[in-house]
Amino acid sequence: MSTTEVPADSVQVVVKKEEQQSKASGTSGVKSFLSGGFGGMCLVAAGHPLDLLKVRMQTSTEYKSTLDCFRKTLAESGIRGMYRGMAAPLVGATPVFAICFWGYDMGQKIMRRVYNMSPTDKLSTNQILFAGGFSAIPTTALMAPMERIKCTLQVASGSGGGAAYKGPADAALGIIRTGGVRSLFKGTCATLLRDVPGSVAYFGAYELIKKALTSQSAGQGAISPAAIVTAGGLAGMANWAVAIPPDVLKSRLQTAPEGKYSGVRQVFVEMMRTEGAGALFRGMGPAMLRAFPANAACFLGVELSLQAMNRLW
Template identity: 85%
Template sequence: MSTTEVPVSPAVVAVPDTKAEQTSKASTSGVKSFLSGGFGGMCLVAAGHPLDLLKVRMQTSSEYKSTLDCLRKTLAENGIRGMYRGMAAPLVGATPVFAICFWGYDMGQKIMRYAYNMSPTDQLSTSQILFAGGFSAIPTTAVMAPMERIKCNLQVTSASGSGTAYKGPVDAALGIVRAGGITSLFKGTCATLLRDVPGSVAYFGAYELIKKSLTNQGAGQGSISPLAIVTAGGLAGMANWAVAIPPDVLKSRLQTAPDGRYTGVRQVFIEMMRTEGAGALFRGMGPALLRAFPANAACFLGVELSLQFMNGLW
């Protein structure tokens, strides 16, 4: 998720030519990153939720032979509406979660600029970008963990009556609190952080590097087409899940297990290795990668277009 602030035209996103313009926009980058991140998150959820549901179901059950088998059984059991089960929670939560994530990424960049005495217009090195990406996961986890807990529990409930049937995200949240108290909403927080720190490093690092490679350096100080944004965003999403899927499996198992079943993510890992082997850590990789490209392409395009809109206002 990039916080680079560049005006967008129908053809290209062009970096401002004057240092004064760049410095002015840099001074409000935190606000713009926060707002554009929220909009981008909403785009991501709308585009990618059905495949996210398949990913979670495969991670928490061994009854599915493949992604297609999971899709077929989910459609047979719940219909097309079942593909959007649990979407309300991440959709409502997407705005603050992604807004905080983008803001965190911007703060990570500012920390690097301050530490190395850099100006707002100086280009960050690859290692500095990677630090900023990893840093973004820290403030995000406080909001992400309970939303993930609610979403995963909704996604694994069955219309046939197996498991606990929730009417929606509010009912799920109340049911989780009734069963284990308010702290139960934060079950899996460490697992979420374990997933999102390396995942965010790969995510932001891949996006910035791919976007840079696709930038036409001969057009002013640089330009990038919407197609390049979509390409860089989609590949960044796949890079994120290539790194994050094993800890995501552990997180999903922990968050959907009955209270008291596991003492923590370490016990989940030990039991999975003993009973299912290392291959279980990559369960759900197929739908995760299938979802990653369109969902994150939509996210980054939403981010860049919202930045265009805000850059036109102030």
């Protein structure tokens, strides 16, 4: 009985293709979850001081500019004050961004199933935008209480001007004592109004810019760190260009005394009546300043951790 010899190169090609297909279809959800969590930690570490300035400017009229807010915050609390409220988003960043990137992966899978596409088929721009918007839905359930605690800590004064909390747990207990457990979820609708369009812009801009900056002949996995950083930073700016008005409403609602507002609609009506449309863009400066480095760090963390996991399994 004769046997047909198969060239070793052909065997290697087949094995590599099988490995790639397995990676594309088998554990992408797990990898998206883990890499998203790591990326979220990178984002918080890089961007929290400017996020604090953004929230303070959104919830107070005492600051003339981003620089003025920075100077007064530094004079009041020192450099440590710039990281007030960081523990809550840092602890929450891992599950929140893990769920966000998992949700984005699930959104892509929905599109592939609806259009009967294989795991290796490239999605269209509209399909990517859908997946981005879908990612905000599961994320909001965890994001809203985390944002509530973070914003409460960020506007709390350590000099007697308001309620001061020892940390996230103390702030959460204080919120619950004042308004009950339900109060932790104040601003959930506002968070959803912010994050659905914001996530559409976020993931859409990242994928499109990354594609434009990546050589067509380089292959799927050959993406330069410079392209990731540039695309990630610009994606963050695209997100906030869309999301800043509902974010202002969310911050006002979440930091207001218990019972002041019945919902985000009342916040909007009162703001328009007393401050005008310009108030919806308060905090745009620090939000944009933070967006590039924070989200560049986030996507770099996501991509590098994905590459590391792809090498491991």
